[in-house]
Amino acid sequence: MTASVKANGAPSREEFSERLLRGSVKKYYEPVVDVDWDAPLDPDKFFLPPRSVSLYGTPLWDSMSREQQIELSRQEFVNTLSAGIWFENILNQALLRDLMHADPTARSTHYALTEMGDETRHMVMFGRAIEKVGGKPMRPKRYQRMIINALPLTFRGALLWVAALVGEEIFDSLQRNMMDDPDLQPVVQRIMKIHVTEEARHIQFARDGARKRVAEMPWLSRMWVANLNGVGGLFFRHLFTNAAQYRRAGLDGKEARRVARTSPHHHDVQALGFAPLAAFLADVGLMGPVARRLWTRTHFLPATSSGRPRSDVEVDVDDRDSYDGPAVLHVGGVDHTVGVRLVGHLEPVDGQYHWQGAIFGELPGDVLKQPRATLSVGDRVATARISERTAQGTYGIVGVGAPPFA
Template sequence: MNAVDLTRTNELSRRLSAMSRERFYDVYHSFEWPERLDPDRFAMSPEITTLAGTEVLNSLTDEQIHALTVYETATLFSNTLNGERLLVSGLATQLYGRDATPEITDYLHHFLDEENKHMIMFGVFCDTYAGRVYPEKKLAFAEGPMAPGEALIRFYAMAMVVEAFGDYYNVRTMQDDRCDPLAREISRVHHQDEARHLAFDRAYLTELAAEHLPQWPEETLTAFRKWLAGFMRVNWVTFYNPAAYRDAGIENPYEVQQLALASESQKTLRRDISRGTVRFFLKIGLLDEEPEL
């Protein structure tokens, strides 16, 4: 019998499974893929690109700004796809495992199915409009022995960071009528699924943290918090993609990356986008202070 009280997670899992069945879709027939995106519409709101608020953005032509939104969308989708590859692998190992109740296992089947669909639609977008999926960047994964429950908490904390990050951009894009219809529809579909995934992440992490964190030695908790803050920072850095700048016709892409990362406007944007996730981690004890992002 699982020692963790998963009453709320089990109840939520039943509801989420029912919603996933009700909203089931065929990813291969859900989108129309034009030969090219509308050159008069953005693929992402310019105000949330990595160059928003910088002198570089002000120096770009309209064509370069349009290209930047396309290649930054491809970066977002590539990073999410690469993160979901790891998520799918981890979810599969949890099916019918000792840490998963029948209710959780049932929902994990839907979780897996939806993440696979996301990889398909992101992969098609990137291959069609950016010419490739941008390669995976190595993120900060933990190694060595772990405290009870730590591996599972790390897994869902990583999942929540990646999913909440992408979901912010989904919502902004799907609500912006300046953006291309395909980019908006992909964002809408992804947001619809991610809203359920994030609800599950929050419920499961809350109960796992309540059970396990009080039992961890102080040095384990300190090391975990340092790792989580580092993971959140690195996840952000991967979005500032020199290859995307180069593909958009922007000169000196590595210098532009460093300028953008250091920009006060971008620091504010990173804090604003991450605020909800940080507050949740502070609330359940996974962080004890706001990380510098």
Template sequence: MTTSTPNRAAAATPNREEFSERLLKGSVKKSYEPVVDIDWDAPLDPDKYFLPPEMVTLYGTPAWDALTREQQIDLSRQELVNILSAGIWFENILNQALLRDLMHKNPTAHSTHYALTELGDETRHMIMFGKAIDKVGGIPVRPKLFQRIIINSLPLVFRGPVLWTAALVGEEIFDSLQRQILEDPDLQPVVQRLMRIHVTEEARHIQFARDGLRKSVPVMPWYRRALIANLHGAGGPFYRMLFTLPLQYSRMGLDGQEMRRVARRNPHFHTKCVSGFAPLAAFFEEVGLMGRVGRRMWRRAGFL
């Protein structure tokens, strides 16, 4: 008697432990130590951007065209510093959540070991982002007190599927945008190297989170699935706020409030937001986690 194709496919699908073991082996083969794997002593090129021009929020607007090339480069530097600062605070949330979640896990499991490996990666990424901000002469964008209170409270509720969903919202959009700009010849070499390291290691983190959701959604109670499918929509207004912080414009002498309005009306900026969210949106649709409210929030923020 022959085995049916669906059964063979199911048998070939790795369980959580097998999948985690694959990721662990991948981490052994290709991981980085940014302190030594990036040439921090190399000089910056005064004529190269810190983000490609088309990734800057004002690109394609009269406000952008009115800037000198030197000012455009400086704006790309300020926006890079803003993004790296957000990356540090998000990695902080994720690490706290991972540690709290691991308190309830089997310490001998491959999935636990990979979560610890990811925690180590994220800690090194925080160092890498901090050193990069210092390297480009930037000032970190610090969360306000009430924001820090919220940041420190989020790990209390980020567990299981909620944790994996939050991890994907925090990682996939940046990952997608970074992949679009890795080979840009006008980019500062130190930024190119940083993004190459981050994309390589985040790819495994994203696979781990996606696998966690794929395996948990089918057995999830309907009310929890409905909650998660709509709760992630809060990422839309959050990213809209993050990408257009007035501070990044005012630090280079522009009217921060006015430039935020210009950026939020910028069709080119909207296009980049949509392309950054597209892979994650497709995944949420695939696993049945794109709720009506969540979709509406992402669309209103300009990501759909």
């Protein structure tokens, strides 16, 4: 992760990293307080949108009761989050090893460290979510754990960034297409929004790293990476049709897996999730013939697709203190007694103290039209901004400077 020379008017690696660092300061989440973990689950809502559940659109799905369908969505949700935890673990190990050879003063190094912090919080969020929905984590088998521990040793250079994209972008694309589904549990919607917001920066960082590395790679190395990425198709096919999730939902695991793997609708969902990454890999010359065959064989790439290029996804570019208790929110000339859950930290990028969290309580419907507010905890008062209303009915609040809690 060293600085790159600016080419063709594009920002250098350092300039790009600086922009992402500033974006991270402006918009980031603390899942411990930004997700309402105490809100009850809705027994009639799904944990994944029905159309994204692997058996959707099959006779087997149609034969299931709504309760059984919801349970299958819960098990697939737990399976996906479990895999996300293991992948974030692999990525953080690989990034940390890469930093051993990087300039500790470089902005690209600083953003890599920022990304590792994000991923660590995501692992906490996924673990809390599995606990929240009453699930049991899907644990890798012994040989899989051995592979997980070995993979970071192989992820260097462009392969690191392509591996990061394979692990992040398919999930990101699917989440973007389903996080606003009205049949979805509010807590799941919230988790997806947090993950999509922060992963967008990670994806841009990885894309920029891959694009700049490819330009400098020898032909043989480029062909190796361009074809090796197809192994990702085999991994995701196994993940999305893991027999264990069907068994836990009371189905015949092998038969349900067979049905899912032959489902045209499931193939369409996979292709939808892979489409943005397929276009990028084709654009930078990293979709080799072997990789294309593997992605096609596992139904992530339609047989007739060539992977059309598309523009990058655009994003806005320690010790932590906390408070959980009552507060008074003054907004629009009116005081509101509310509950808040807040955390804060000193941000090394700009040298200022940033705090944020969630507001619990009834607020006027037009509160977001006048987001400037003050928040009081005892005798301490701080200026703040109401940032959003979440799917769970809470409000986000952010501030810079002295917080309203000690």
